[in-house]
Amino acid sequence: MEYRHYQVWGVLMRLYHWAFVLSMGTLAVTGLYIHSPWSLTFLEDVRRFPVAEMRMLHFEAAYVFIAATLLRVYLCFFGSKYERIWDFAPVTPRNVKGFFMALGRYLYLVDTPSRRLGHNPLAGLAYILTMAVALFQVLTGLMLLYPESGLWQGMGAWLSITQQQARFYHHLAMWYFFLFGMLHLYILIWNENYHPEGLISSMFSGKKFHGPQEG
Amino acid sequence: MVSPYSQFRPSFRCSRRSFLKGCGMVAAALGLSSEMVPSLVEAAASNTRPSVIWLHFQECTGCSEGLLRASHPDLASLILDIISLDYHETVMAAAGRQAEEALKSALEKGRGRYICVVEGGIPTKDGGIYCKIAGKTALELLHEVAGPAAAVIAIGTCASYGGIQAAHPNPTGAKGVGDILEGVPVVNVPGCPPNPISFLGTVLHYLTFKRLPECDALGRPLFAYGRKIHDHCERRPHFDEGRFAERFGDEGHKSGFCLYKVGCKGPSTYSNCPAVRFNDAGVWPVYTGHGCVGCTEPGFWDTMTPFYERLPDVPIPGDRGIVSSAEGAGKTVLGVTAAAMAVHAAVGIGKRLVKGSSKEKKGE
Numbered sequence: 001m002e003y004r005h006y007q008v009w010g011v012l013m014r015l016y017h018w019a020f021v022l023s024m025g026t027l028a029v030t031g032l033y034i035h036s037p038w039s040l041t042f043l044e045d046v047r048r049f050p051v052a053e054m055r056m057l058h059f060e061a062a063y064v065f066i067a068a069t070l071l072r073v074y075l076c077f078f079g080s081k082y083e084r085i086w087d088f089a090p091v092t093p094r095n096v097k098g099f100f101m102a103l104g105r106y107l108y109l110v111d112t113p114s115r116r117l118g119h120n121p122l123a124g125l126a127y128i129l130t131m132a133v134a135l136f137q138v139l140t141g142l143m144l145l146y147p148e149s150g151l152w153q154g155m156g157a158w159l160s161i162t163q164q165q166a167r168f169y170h171h172l173a174m175w176y177f178f179l180f181g182m183l184h185l186y187i188l189i190w191n192e193n194y195h196p197e198g199l200i201s202s203m204f205s206g207k208k209f210h211g212p213q214e215g
Numbered sequence: 216m217v218s219p220y221s222q223f224r225p226s227f228r229c230s231r232r233s234f235l236k237g238c239g240m241v242a243a244a245l246g247l248s249s250e251m252v253p254s255l256v257e258a259a260a261s262n263t264r265p266s267v268i269w270l271h272f273q274e275c276t277g278c279s280e281g282l283l284r285a286s287h288p289d290l291a292s293l294i295l296d297i298i299s300l301d302y303h304e305t306v307m308a309a310a311g312r313q314a315e316e317a318l319k320s321a322l323e324k325g326r327g328r329y330i331c332v333v334e335g336g337i338p339t340k341d342g343g344i345y346c347k348i349a350g351k352t353a354l355e356l357l358h359e360v361a362g363p364a365a366a367v368i369a370i371g372t373c374a375s376y377g378g379i380q381a382a383h384p385n386p387t388g389a390k391g392v393g394d395i396l397e398g399v400p401v402v403n404v405p406g407c408p409p410n411p412i413s414f415l416g417t418v419l420h421y422l423t424f425k426r427l428p429e430c431d432a433l434g435r436p437l438f439a440y441g442r443k444i445h446d447h448c449e450r451r452p453h454f455d456e457g458r459f460a461e462r463f464g465d466e467g468h469k470s471g472f473c474l475y476k477v478g479c480k481g482p483s484t485y486s487n488c489p490a491v492r493f494n495d496a497g498v499w500p501v502y503t504g505h506g507c508v509g510c511t512e513p514g515f516w517d518t519m520t521p522f523y524e525r526l527p528d529v530p531i532p533g534d535r536g537i538v539s540s541a542e543g544a545g546k547t548v549l550g551v552t553a554a555a556m557a558v559h560a561a562v563g564i565g566k567r568l569v570k571g572s573s574k575e576k577k578g579e
């Protein structure tokens with residue numbers, strides 16, 4: 001088999017990825033703090049507004065998260081061949097096949113690795129789900145950030161959720177990201193182990209080291 | 216049976232109900248548990264009402280007015296009910312020689328036991344000639360009356376720290392009681408005017424526990440002046456999030472946002488105003504849309520002016536308030552992202568055009 005480097009991920013995709021990771025991490029940590037804040041009183045004169053500052057960090061990270069999410073949605077339609085949604089959404093016959101191939105491989109039912117350069121459709125489904133949860137977090141988050149704005153109140157009414165419900169679901173959905181993060185890391189390491197094609201480094205260089213691909 | 220004492224009681228005696236209500240309010244202001252209310256009531260209702268001699272110096276009588284003419288008849292009568300106001304120039308009926316007799320006899324009768332309340336600043340320049348009553352300077356009167364008192368309460372910012380008379384350039388050398396007297400316990404109840412509850416709380420504390428309330432470094436009782444206005448102000452969330460009235464009458468002002476930028480001095484003023492409020496109507500300045508001017512602080516005419524400009528060096532979380540700052544950063548991030556998408560799209564279109572034209576060339 002002939003292995004060589006392929007350009008897979010564009011600059012924007014890689015920027016999106018790391019902006020998403022960092023903002024999500026910041027959001028989870030600050031969000032947990034906001035959820036149950038604590039304070040060291042002897043630090044009171046140095047850091048006078050611990051909760052306010054955590055909330056500010058949360059809001060700033062939120063804007064980065066919004067930007068990253070929007071960027072990913074843009075790339076779903078205007079990105080490189082591998083970044084577009086039709087390359088990995090398990091809806092076309094090719095992708096449905098790929099979906100079961102990947103599932104089989106992860107369950108050790110088949111030995112042949114995926115022959116595609118982009119996301120395998122199983123991962124693709126996970127990413128689409130993540131995007132959906134991210135959008136949900138963005139909407140509920142904006143509803144909580146601007147409780148007095150007619151626009152977000154209107155959206156709340158349309159979804160028929162109250163502020164308190166929005167807070168609850170917003171907090172609940174955070175746990176999805178912890179779950180996703182753990183699985184994502186596990187699968188990455190697993191892949192590096194079985195099929196070393198440079199999955200991790202591809203998020204820095206944009207290149208994958210790959211053998212011949214399926215059509 | 217009617218107690219023989221009752222006939223000497225002033226006619227403004229309040230009903231038992233309002234008496235208890237007043238004691239309850241004071242207990243709350245003092246931070247006492249409701250179990251203490253009976254002790255307070257007992258002390259307040261005791262027949263040995265402490266003699267009070269009330270001195271007026273450089274002042275406007277606003278503190279007495281605030282105390283007695285509040286929309287709070289209960290409170291006023293409660294005060295007059297629990298103390299024996301033996302000398303008070305503006306409310307007593309006596310005048311001239313009679314008034315002086317009253318002062319003399321109160322001094323003799325109560326020696327070492329009476330409470331001296333001082334209202335107004337004391338001029339000290341040029342031998343204190345700038346305020347004289349019955350031929351005596353304020354300084355002489357203060358030493359004569361407050362010297363032998365069991366305790367001295369300075370009511371209002373003038374008596375506490377000199378007040379407006381002491382403002383720059385302080386032409387009469389006005390001072391507060393605590394700066395002049397030595398060896399007598401002085402409690403300051405500053406404010407312009409102070410909340411009647413703070414004064415009454417001080418008196419009732421003294422009657423109940425036989426000692427003056429615990430005070431801060433400026434001589435103010437901690438129960439009323441232990442906390443910053445800013446730290447229990449109802450507009451505080453707006454301060455933290457960065458929503459300010461920029462001008463009186465603007466949108467922010469109408470929406471009830473924080474008044475810091477139109478001069479509120481709450482961040483460096485200690486008082487219970489937001490908690491206790493005034494005049495039974497549940498209001499205080501910030502509630503009605505006007506910043507605190509810091510009237511309970513020494514020298515506020517010099518240090519808190521201009522009243523309508525923002526207090527310097529107050530840390531606002533996130534510099535501009537957290538939501539405003541985050542929004543600023545957010546706009547930049549979103550702008551950069553939009554620009555990146557635009558460049559990406561332009562490059563894509565450009566590439567396609569180049570490809571297209573090269574195809575055309577090949578086709579030729």
Ligand code: SF4
Pocket residue numbers: 444445446448449450451452454473474475479480481482501506507
């Ligand atoms: S600056 Fe004044 S109005 Fe604003 S929160 Fe502080 S005390 Fe309240």
Ligand code: SF4
Pocket residue numbers: 406407408444484485486488499500501506507508509510511
């Ligand atoms: S709000 Fe400020 S200015 Fe007004 S009475 Fe209280 S301390 Fe004085």
